[in-house]
Amino acid sequence: MPQMSKNREKQRVKKLGGDMQAPPVNTAASNEQGDKYAMLLFYSAEVLAGLLLIGGTAFSVTRFIQALNAHPLDWATCIWMTVALAFTFIVARSLAWLAVLGSVLLAGKLNAWQSMEDISRKAQKMQKLMPSGASWATMVLAQSLASRGKYKEAAEIAEAEWARNGSSDKNDQTLGPTCAIASFSYQIEGDMKNSLIWNERTITTLGRAVENLKKPKKGLLANAMSQQSGQYIAQVQTQLGAAYFGNANIYFQQMNYRQAKENYRKTIEIMSQAAESPQKAEILRVAKEQMQRLKHS
Structure with a gap:
């Protein structure tokens, strides 16, 4: 590159590269009515999932024990009740995930960021029950925090998610955008070192996601x-x-x-x-x- 004075070069970089400007921050209060609707949907669906799990488990186990104690042994009922028990767990788990997905989407539609963040935090605690759903909720939470100017909190959320799933490619499609949010947050805060680190993580996760999708x-x-x-x-x-x-x-x-x-x-x-x-x-x-x-x- 042609030689030029240090000051002139800095001015050129500033002009061409541009300074990172923070986008408009969402300072609006959360929609209280929307928060109520979203939380009502979330808890209603979660209670329904719990009742289904308890009722289905009780019925399947009871019938299984009866069939097991029958003379002669009722093999057909034992098999069907085993299938019914597995089906109960699958349906209850799916309903619990839909409770998170539906209520978060409703909260977003109604500009009710408070309930959206609260439900996302609750979903993070369901990591073992629905790991992919918890990762998606983390992405939503980080995005909401960043949109409200809570850049440090958004980066912390991303850091915890990376510690959980960074070494695996199972949740790359949601982990990648979470990493991008962290990079953006650090860049807004003027921390270019960490911004580069998180950009590299974004590239790693999204690159793996593309490769897996192409298989x-x-x-x-x-x-x-x-x-x-x-x-x-x-x-x-x-x-x-x-x-x-x-x-x-x-x-x-x-x-x-x-x-x-x-x-x-x-x-x-x-x-x-x-x-x-x-x-x-x-x-x-x-x-x-x-x-x-x-x-x-």
């Missing part, structure tokens, strides 16, 4: 959903490209032009495969302009 699936259901899977991959590519773009901007502002150039190159490569959107068009435009400026670096 051939077997079965009729998998074949039926193959088109939707392709569309989702394109959406994930947008998030992945945005993470590379974030890294590139930070390196550019730090005058680490070699790393900036490499990350802009990856941004263009990944974003070219992403779903069409205004975000994609803008990121590609800026990344290509920066690559031109860094051509001789």
Whole structure:
């Protein structure tokens, strides 16, 4: 890169890279009526799931014991009651997850962020019951906190989630966006070191998610959903490209032009495969302009 004075170079970086500006923070009070509706839906569905579990278990176990003590042994009833018991657990677990999903979506629709965060925190405690659901709730919670300017809390939530699931690829589709929220939060706070760390984690998790989604699936259901899977991959590519773009901007502002150039190159490569959107068009435009400026670096 051509030699220039230190001050002039800093001004150039500031002009081209841009300073990270915090988006508008949601300062509105939570919708109290919406909070009541969301919590009512959550507790009602959870109680129903509990009653189903207790009732189904009691019925299945009772009939199983009766069949076991019958003379001669009633094998058919023993088998059916075992199946019924397993089915009861599956349905109750699904209903408990729907209680979280439905109430959180309702709270979001009604601008009731308080209940959305409260229910998400409760879902985090159901990690063993529904690990994927708890990871999704963590993503929602971190996003809500960041939108209200609670950047430190959002990063702490992401840190705990990374400690739980960072070494596994089972929840990458929700862990990736959570990592991106943490990176964004640190960048807003001016902590570029941690922002880079979390961008790298975003790239790791979303990269694994894309690879797993691209793997051939077997079965009729998998074949039926193959088109939707392709569309989702394109959406994930947008998030992945945005993470590379974030890294590139930070390196550019730090005058680490070699790393900036490499990350802009990856941004263009990944974003070219992403779903069409205004975000994609803008990121590609800026990344290509920066690559031109860094051509001789």
